[in-house]
Amino acid sequence: MSVQFAFARVPRGSPRSSPSLRIVPNLLLSILCLATVPAFATPTYNTGPLSFTTSGQSMWGTGSSFQAQNSVFVGTQWTNKSGGVGGIVGSVTDKTVYTNPAWWAWKACKDTINFLCGSQPSKGAKKVIVDTRTGARVDLTTSGKFGLDFGYTVDSGSVGANVQFSANAALPQNTPKKLQYFNLKPSSSLDAGSINSRSPNAQAYMNAIAQLSGSVTAQACLITQGCTPKGSTSLPGVKIDQPILSIDPNSLKVVPGLLPPASPGGPRQALAETKLANQTLTLEGALSATGEPGFKLTTSQFTIATNEPPAPAITTDLANLTFQLPVVNTNGGLNNGVISSSGSNDFLDANVDLGGVATMGGFPPTQIGLDLIDAGGFKVSAKFYALDVLAGPSLGLTQNFELKPTLMVHIDFSRPVKIAGESGLQTYWEGAWSKLPDIALLGATTFTPTYWIDAGLTNNTGLDLNLIGTMDLLKFNFTASAGGVNILSTNPVSLNSLLGLNNQLFSTPSLNFPVWNNTFQLGGFNTIAGTPFTIGVTSAVPEPGTFFLLIAGLGCVILLRSRGRRHGVGAALN
Secondary structure (H helix, E strand, O other), X not given: OOOOOOOOOOOOOOOOOOHHXXXXXXXXXXXXXXXXXXXXXXXXXXXXXXXXXXXXXXXXXXXEOOEEEEEEEEEEEEEEEEEEEEEEEOOEEEEEEEOOHHHHHHHHHHHHOOOOOOOOOOOOEEEEEEEOOEEEEEEEEEEEEEEEEEEEEEEOOEEEEEEEEEEEEEOOOOOOEOOOOEOOOOEEEEEEEEEEEEOOEEEEEEEEEEEEEEXXXXXXXXXXOEEOOOEEEEOOOEEEEEEXXXXXXXXXXXXXXXXXXXXXXXOOEOOEEEEOOOEEEEEEEEEEOOOOEEEEEEOOOOXXXXXXXXXXXXXXXXXXXXXXXXXXXXXXXXXXXXXXXXXXXXXXXXXXXXXXXXXXXXXXXXXXXXXXXXXXXXXXXXXXXXEEEEEEEEEEEEEEEEEEEEXXXXXXXXXXXXXXXXXXXXXXXXXXXXXXXXXXXXXXXXXXXXEEEEEEEEEEEEEEEEEEEEXXXXXXXXXXXEOOEEXXXXXXXXXXXXXXXXXXXXXXXXXXXXXXXEEEEOOOOOOEEOOOEEEOOEOOOOOHHHHHHHHHHHHHHHHHHHHHHHHOOHHHHO
16 A cells, blocks of 8 residues: 655745645654554463362361261171971973984884884984973072161361462563563552351261162963963162161250151251250259248259249359350452451350349349249249340350462463573473563563462461340240249340340450461362463574564655755754
């Protein structure tokens, strides 16, 4: 494509053109010359989104979480045991029969007079099958298993994470020379991340096993008639795997799943259930009508000790202690460049009822507890609190996780290269993406990267202690029990709850006591094969295209200077 500029000749005698008009062609020519100068943009290698995921890793050290399952069967079991009644006697044989009468006559002659019998004729032999089987038999084949299956599962706790990086590199703007060092100036960005943990747990079980399967095979035979084909029929099977006991740190369940659910859509209930770890221990004081004192120590399900005075008695709460197994599951994400999660759960709460203690010391009661009915193992109790003030410590378990990932890379080179700081030629390099060193090439080389992450996980487990005080006004509740087991109870109703008021009087700042602090490498992450890219090399001689552009640029400069002198504007261009 050629570009031409046409300039109109100024007629003689016309006013002399101004310098501003004369410089316009020169500016247009300058713009055209600048268009011949190549514009260089730095090429960029972009990895695209890199997503790394791991799960089921131990929260205590490098490696998979510890999970164990085992079971022991106590009972009897057998496989394909057979037995039967009846029997079949006789057998099946084949017998050769001579059918030629002449042979039989010849044989009689030979056996008697043994002369003038002539030559032996053919026997006319044929085989006849003789079946002498007779009788009948029925066989029973069974497999079975009857007994108890004891088992357990243990999980040490696990952690999982997701990390998303993006990365890029600046490829050389100009093709590097052979053995000329260059740097890709790699950079990366942690775009997103999440981390979750699951608390350790353990449970055991005992199941009743009853399994039976089998088949019946029968056959009958009659002499000379043969036997019927064997007939086989499968017996109705029995397969029962009924849980008898289920034990975990929270409760002991007897025949779990036996009873219908307590509410539609809920889980089926056990025949009986006893709490183990999650218990509340309550100490109550009691005063008879004559002023005789007593006490009662109970759990949420049964009475441990008591010397209450005869009913009717006024009872008052003195203290309670609640213990539960701490279950701390955490979920978190990326915050200020760090992927973190944290959680806590109280496992011990102790409360002293200040009003009840004052009442036992002789102060007017602020709460009244009455045993409305206490006969024949059936008991109905009610409590009214004009003012209920509780204070005591709360001890909990805390867990904090921090994940600091680093993008790593393994790069294979299609031909050996020189790497700054390394002796000899190298066929690969691996390390942190941001630490990629200077590289020199022997020829055009393809870089094939594989990405992974180096992730340091810090687990900080500690104890959390604080002091909490609460106050409720006009609180009321009642409980009905039979045989020491609660059959009906109401949640406490107070003026605070009715008015939607917070009942917390105070809460001291938490004191954290670290009991475990460990940093280790979190493994299990996947690797990602990156897109290969190629970098060429050049010699010291400019490429033909570059040389042509250089000559064209010099030509433009000479032409501009020549036109400047001719029109008196050279000074402006200089």
